[in-house]
Amino acid sequence: MSENQSAKSGLSQRKRTEALMAWLFSAPALVLLTAFLAVPFLMAVGLSFTDQRLIPNPNLPTQFVGLRNYLRLLEDEAFLRGLLNNFYFAAVVVPLQTGLALFLAILVNQKLKGMNVFRTIYFSPVVTTMVVVAIVWTFLYNPDGLINSVVQAISFGNLGPYRWLQNTSLVFPAIMVLSIWQGAGFQMVIFLAGLQDIPEYLYEAAEVDGANIIQQFLHVTLPQLRNTTIFVVVSTTILAFKLFTQVEVMTQGGPQNASMTTVVHLVHQGWQNLRVGYASTISIVFFLIVLGISILQRHLLPEERR
Amino acid sequence: METTTAAHGTGYRLRKALRLALDYLLMIAFAFFFLFPLVFMLVSSIKNSETQVTSDVSTIYAFVPRGDLGFQNYFDVFSQLNFGRLMFNSIFIVTTMVALGLAVNSLIAYALARLNFRGRGAILSVIVALIIVPFQAVAVPLLLMVNNLPWFDGSTTWLDTYHVQIIPFIADAFSIFLFYQFFLGFPRELEEAALVDGASLLRIFWSIVLPLSRPVFATVAILQFLTHWGDFLWPLMVTRGEEVRPLTIGMQAFFGQDPRLWGDLMAFASMITVPVLIVFLMFQKWFVQSVATSGIKGGA
Numbered sequence: 001m002s003e004n005q006s007a008k009s010g011l012s013q014r015k016r017t018e019a020l021m022a023w024l025f026s027a028p029a030l031v032l033l034t035a036f037l038a039v040p041f042l043m044a045v046g047l048s049f050t051d052q053r054l055i056p057n058p059n060l061p062t063q064f065v066g067l068r069n070y071l072r073l074l075e076d077e078a079f080l081r082g083l084l085n086n087f088y089f090a091a092v093v094v095p096l097q098t099g100l101a102l103f104l105a106i107l108v109n110q111k112l113k114g115m116n117v118f119r120t121i122y123f124s125p126v127v128t129t130m131v132v133v134a135i136v137w138t139f140l141y142n143p144d145g146l147i148n149s150v151v152q153a154i155s156f157g158n159l160g161p162y163r164w165l166q167n168t169s170l171v172f173p174a175i176m177v178l179s180i181w182q183g184a185g186f187q188m189v190i191f192l193a194g195l196q197d198i199p200e201y202l203y204e205a206a207e208v209d210g211a212n213i214i215q216q217f218l219h220v221t222l223p224q225l226r227n228t229t230i231f232v233v234v235s236t237t238i239l240a241f242k243l244f245t246q247v248e249v250m251t252q253g254g255p256q257n258a259s260m261t262t263v264v265h266l267v268h269q270g271w272q273n274l275r276v277g278y279a280s281t282i283s284i285v286f287f288l289i290v291l292g293i294s295i296l297q298r299h300l301l302p303e304e305r306r
Numbered sequence: 307m308e309t310t311t312a313a314h315g316t317g318y319r320l321r322k323a324l325r326l327a328l329d330y331l332l333m334i335a336f337a338f339f340f341l342f343p344l345v346f347m348l349v350s351s352i353k354n355s356e357t358q359v360t361s362d363v364s365t366i367y368a369f370v371p372r373g374d375l376g377f378q379n380y381f382d383v384f385s386q387l388n389f390g391r392l393m394f395n396s397i398f399i400v401t402t403m404v405a406l407g408l409a410v411n412s413l414i415a416y417a418l419a420r421l422n423f424r425g426r427g428a429i430l431s432v433i434v435a436l437i438i439v440p441f442q443a444v445a446v447p448l449l450l451m452v453n454n455l456p457w458f459d460g461s462t463t464w465l466d467t468y469h470v471q472i473i474p475f476i477a478d479a480f481s482i483f484l485f486y487q488f489f490l491g492f493p494r495e496l497e498e499a500a501l502v503d504g505a506s507l508l509r510i511f512w513s514i515v516l517p518l519s520r521p522v523f524a525t526v527a528i529l530q531f532l533t534h535w536g537d538f539l540w541p542l543m544v545t546r547g548e549e550v551r552p553l554t555i556g557m558q559a560f561f562g563q564d565p566r567l568w569g570d571l572m573a574f575a576s577m578i579t580v581p582v583l584i585v586f587l588m589f590q591k592w593f594v595q596s597v598a599t600s601g602i603k604g605g606a
Contacts, residue, residue, distance in 0.1 A: 015422070017507075018421050018422060018423065018507070019421070019422070019423035019424065020424035020575075021417070021507045021508070022417040022421035022426070022556060023417075023423065024424075025413040025414055025417035025421070025507075025511075026413070026414040026417045026418070027394070027416035028409075028410045028413065028414070028477070029410045029411060029482060030414065030429070030477075031475035032410065032474075032476055033433070033436060033479065036448065036473070036474035036477070037436060037439060037444060037477075037496060038436070039451070040444035040448040040451060041439060041444050041447075042334040043450070043451065046442065047447055052450070054449065054450060054453065071534050073359075077513070103358035104336060107329065107332060107333055107336070108333070108392075110329065112326070112329065113329075115441075118333045118336075118337060118592060119594070120587070121337045121340055121341055122336065122340050123586075123594070124340065124341070124344065124583060124586070124592070125340055125343075125344075125530070126584075127532070127582050127586045127593070128344065128582070129553075129554060129578055129582070130492045130536050130538065131536065131537035131538055131554040131558055131578075131581070132347075132557065132579055133343070133576050135561050135571060136343050136344075136346070136347045136573055136575055137343065138485075138570070139346075139350075139363065139568055139571070139572070140343060140346070140363075142363065144360075144363070144364050145363050146346065146363055146368050148364070149364045149365065160396075165521065172502070181339070181340065181343070181527065184340075184407040184595055185340070186443075189469045189594050189597040189598055189601075190597060190598060190600070190601030190602075192452070192594075192598065193598035193599075193601060193602060194601070195357075198334045198399065198469065200605065209423060228601065231601055232601070236418070238440070242440055242442055244539055245440065245536070245538040245539065248538070248539075248542075249538075249558055249561065258318060263442045263539075266442065266445075266446065267445070267446075267539060267542075267543070270445070270446030270449065271446070271542075271543045272447065275448055276333050276447070276449075276450050278444055279446040280447055283442070283443045283444070283445075283446060283447070284443070285440065286440070286443055287439065287440065287443040288437060290443070291438060291441050292446065294438045
């Protein structure tokens, strides 16, 4: 009887120790995530309804302003241009970069000599810091730089020279090109992993059925890569909305907001102009867009992979 | 395969050789596309004369090391700013962040995957939800917060310090998720045998789980390194002097100087890029595997 009881209490003792240890193991991460992610996020929600400044003026206390910041967004040309540019960027870069990455992955997935060398070369821009990429490409885009020479050479002198980063219609496409250059290798590797997961017998069966290379690509490769493709498309779209570093280094959103983006505007408002309240409003809108894209991804993925 | 070749004869073999040549031609063309800015950067950096750097850039000579070659641009960079300090800052910030992150994120993931406690399910779903909160959305309120935060040395702000660049990024929801997935698939028997022996949970984690989890630790470390080595937005907002700022901000400040000396800039850019490229070439397999994992797990 007493033995049984002590065994029981020993068991519940062990359970209690386990729970205690679990909380000890979890505590550091939970504290940090709460303090530096959850709290600032809730602050953003609250601050978006105020006129909070980074360094408050003691004579003008921070006030609750209701929906004023949100209404102001609708008339803020830089914000609207930035948002539109993010959609423009996503519409061009997502299909181009995804397509390029898939094409590269298929190329280097062949069992040929030297594939590893090519994979390494295509991936090397990924390990190049974006600030460096932006500065090197600024040099390439110089009015008397390499890119103008190439454009003039292939058009037999009919096109250019352009002032790429000073021209309102060229500046954003110019930034898109270097973004694709830097990012394609990352997605190529993800596609490569997806390709290597496709069982060989599917191709053998297709070949027996007389499918040519294009048919094999359309009816075996693409369907098998469905989840990988959704992931790549969604993560590239989210990256398009986070666009900041290359723009800030190269143009700060100019000329005339032609290369403005949501995050560039958010940082300029909150950090340069010290308008924390208004910047928080932009943050919330930005977050809702990213959230929307993520929810879309969950709906696109089949049930068992969610 | 042999019989097919024989059956189709020379026509087939010719077509195959043609396709092979086309494949390589394409791959070489893409190699040029992905390499030319890096080669251009390195070649420009060793041209001592600034006039030559800027005049060569419009011709094929942009890729040809010619004229007065040497490391003058590199010396210029060192004479104008404390490059060593910037490099130290970057390395110190990223390694501390990644190392502490490995400890903190793996511990909570282990608790979530293995231990029974109330609130486990709730914590897990909150962490999965946090994966999608982008840092950019909390940066400005966080700036307001750290601006008025005390530190142990008695100062009343976190601005212009190392810890403001490290602490907010230690815990990472996606890293926790990667660890969690790995620990779920970890064979339970090993730990149970140790439990019978009366080993404490922390000892089990340290001496049984850790040694067998090297792949996931390497994956998380590399992904975190790739994400944070180039950090720009946050250090831009929280550092003002050269004392604690990382290479990226130092490079941008250097870029903003008048007149713009492209030779010096390319030397600066090369000094940031080459060490990382060397590390990448040494641990290439790990890099590629980590990125692939992020895609597979991230898509799940």
